[in-house]
Amino acid sequence: MNMSSLLFSLPEFYNSYKAWVSKNPTSVGDWENIAKWVSYFVAGRLNNSQIVSELIYCLSNLLVMLNDIIIKKSTHIYSTAPADKVKLWLTVVEYSEVFLELTATNLCGNVGKWIVVTSIQIFKCVSRLILIYHYKESMVEHPPIPSLNRQNLKNPNCSNSIADTSCGQFEAVSFTLRRSGRIIRKVDAAPPVGSFKVIRLHYSKENAEDLTNQSIKSKKDKIGIRTWKPLQPPPNYSCENDQSIEQALVGKQLIAEIIFIVKPMVHLASMACFGTRAWKPYFIALAIDLSSLQLYKSCKRNSLSTLTQQQRLQLSKRTLLLVMYLVRSPMYEKYSKDKINGLLLGLSKYVPLARLICDPLSQYMPYWQSMYFHMWSK
Structure with a gap:
């Protein structure tokens, strides 16, 4: 009976442990360091101390990895x-x-x-x-x-949020070929043709003399011109x-x-x-x-x-x-x-x-x- 109750309490204990690790990542690190120092202290002081020391050191590293996974899942970066x-x-x-x-x-x-x-x-x-x-x-x-x-x-x-946003938007509209590494725009991510006005500007000689480079540039900036250049990857903010x-x-x-x-x-x-x-x-x-x-x-x-x-x-x-x-x-x-x-x-x-x-x-x-x-x- 006691054994069965213990088995039923294990999931509850694990859930409580996950909640504690998620809320106290720094305190968890202190206990992890103590476990590693115990492995150094045990070496040479017990029978079969080498095996015991390596086992403690191995388990301490696996515990660190488990705690990292719990923290990553709680912060949605796993x-x-x-x-x-x-x-x-x-x-x-x-x-x-x-x-x-x-x-x-x-x-x-x-x-x-x-x-x-x-x-x-x-x-x-x-x-x-x-x-x-x-x-x-x-x-x-x-x-x-x-x-x-x-x-x-x-x-x-703050660069983390920038990286997540830019990489997420980039992956939503493109994919990368495995062999060549070329970045290809997805078909469903291409801008609709109807939303662009590709206009050829005609200027007479008289009007051309009156227009300055700045005014031409400002008019062109107001026109959405579709580009066919390959996509460029986002800057690396990681x-x-x-x-x-x-x-x-x-x-x-x-x-x-x-x-x-x-x-x-x-x-x-x-x-x-x-x-x-x-x-x-x-x-x-x-x-x-x-x-x-x-x-x-x-x-x-x-x-x-x-x-x-x-x-x-x-x-x-x-x-x-x-x-x-x-x-x-x-x-x-x-x-x-x-x-x-x-x-x-x-x-x-x-x-x-x-x-x-x-x-x-x-x-x-x-x-x-x-x-x-x-x-x-x-």
Whole structure:
């Protein structure tokens, strides 16, 4: 009886939770941060603490995503487009991949680990290619659905309403061809012919001498003249955190993004051929990253295409992530391990309170470096 009453109360509890999240987005963020800090505190302090820590961190990220969805629905900015559904599942997998890898390692050993890793990377690669080719997305972010900036909900920018209005009006009268990107006016959105008066102005020589350019211009402005020029897209007023309409990648940008997407599969195949601690997979992955970034930079330098602000931000993140190659195998074991440990030891000795961060970091580094998705997910 108690169990049945509990099941009946779950929908009521969820509805109450949604109402609370919708009314208190800032307070919800504080509790989300506490959950993430708990995952750091648990690490190394309990039996199987690594699994517990990764589970708490995974659930905290999924909770953030759920709360963002609730807030978006309450503010009527939630999108149900098919591309967003693919991004949703891709985001769930990226939040859970480390926990799944660690669980597979403990249950099935090294073989189970690599089966799970390969399956997840295949799913991610196929999903990203679908977003690029079928849904004409630009760069796929990491995670594909970024966290909602809830501060903008309290102080919304007026440009958001302008963007919504202009984009809504634009989509109501036109559509974009998938392949060419050409903007076509809808037939039912064309102005009625009868409402325009196409008039040819005749001026005699005597009248022409009396009319000035200003008067001719004012008369022409009063006449509705139908234009047959192709539609131009509305100006981009979108904010940094919500660029739902982006042009499809073409030319070098498309090649650069495909190279970046297939890099995990190429890296896994090279590790299967040469070994997980060999130099060849390491340099193959590094060459792919550098090639992708160089193609994007050449597009920007030669003005072949215009990079959006979101694309430039993603390029900056990918450039910074090249530092990760210092802690990836075999570079970490053969060169950077001793230097990193020496740096952390020096900071803990000579910098006040640095020991609170450096000592746990030096102890956690071997475990963190041994996990594939900690090293090679991004």
